[in-house]
């Protein structure tokens with residue numbers, strides 16, 4: 001039996017206020033889609049199956065390198081975080097897995113498993129952290145981790161990743177995501193080739209310990225915290241890594257990890273075409289790795305990414321990339337942001353499912369750019385909210401995510417038992 005944190009009667013009462021309007025909107029959208037030869041129920045069925053993982057660190061209040069302003073009732077530890085994730089899952093019905101970051105979430109694995117199973121939550125990829133020093137660790141990552149110049153530091157970073165795999169095995173995870181902060185701040189500080197060689201050697205040692213049914217995802221990032229060069233700079237480097245490591249190694253695309261205006265949807269297509277697209281960290285950005293809410297700045301770009309994914313999905317039934325959010329919530333209630341972001345990612349998927357693929361490819365072959373791009377715009381301009389809301393409603397979630405969450409008063413309730421953490425410290429979580 002799944003436990004629900006938000007009283008079911010609150011969700012039902014809020015839904016009752018919206019149900020008649022939702023049914024009318026759903027029917028009218030259904031009619032319009034019917035004219036385009038699309039069955040609304042078929043789209044809803046696909047949307048209902050769509051799952052996106054929530055990062056444990058996303059439910060904490062984030063900050064910048066200047067300051068962190070604590071939020072009311074923020075989670076004190078991983079067990080509070082799991083409860084917050086359960087709220088998101090209950091209302092969205094789209095986020096039934098949580099992704100852990102070690103050592104931030106280190107706890108007795110059996111307790112972790114128990115805590116998640118109360119709410120029927122599973123665990124997504126394990127994330128290692130060799131971009132900051134954990135309390136009491138022997139070697140420092142100040143000058144790098146998997147690619148560090150000195151062997152003991154590299155060894156420590158490798159062992160940390162092996163520990164993440166071990167924890168993951170106990171709690172039922174099947175993937176390890178590796179992002180390193182390694183790079184350099186000054187021209188000449190490192191030898192690019194030597195540094196990359198060391199990284200590859202360390203990554204190979206981790207790969208060798210990966211269980212057969214696991215995947216390793218490596219994440220590229222253009223800059224930050226290293227500001228001149230990073231060892232896994234771009235998707236090309238990432239592709240080389242995945243190729244060097246082997247069949248269980250895939251590239252992970254974090255939307256925020258590219259230069260502004262880079263054509264991310266094309267990167268997605270390239271990696272998938274050559275079998276190395278493993279998954280995503282969804283978020284949005286204006287300038288850099290801003291970690292803003294998915295779909296909040298450039299929803300058309302998110303749609304274009306999903307347009308590629310649906311295109312690949314139609315050609316290859318075995319294509320199942322991992323979907324996860326990776327955001328930092330500095331000025332909003334993280335639960336609200338994550339719920340809306342999950343739904344925006346779902347929205348982009350639903351819109352992409354509406355693209356007339358046959359018409360699109362005919363227009364491409366006929367060298368008719370305007371018709372081709374119109375196919376995309378027609379899909380993108382369709383308000384699919386009734387599909388998303390109906391899918392949530394039928395699964396026991398909330399028609400109105402924000403309204404229901406606020407009506408339940410969850411944040412106020414937890415604020416009574418979770419004291420505010422002192423302000424002033426900076427950092428992502």
Ligand code: RM4
Nearest residue numbers: 127179219254281326428
């Ligand atoms: C990094 C990267 C990683 C995430 C950390 C917290 O920028 O996106 O995925 O684990 O932030």
Ligand code: MN
Nearest residue numbers: 219254281326
């Ligand atoms: Mn990321």
Ligand code: MN
Nearest residue numbers: 254256257289
């Ligand atoms: Mn990032």
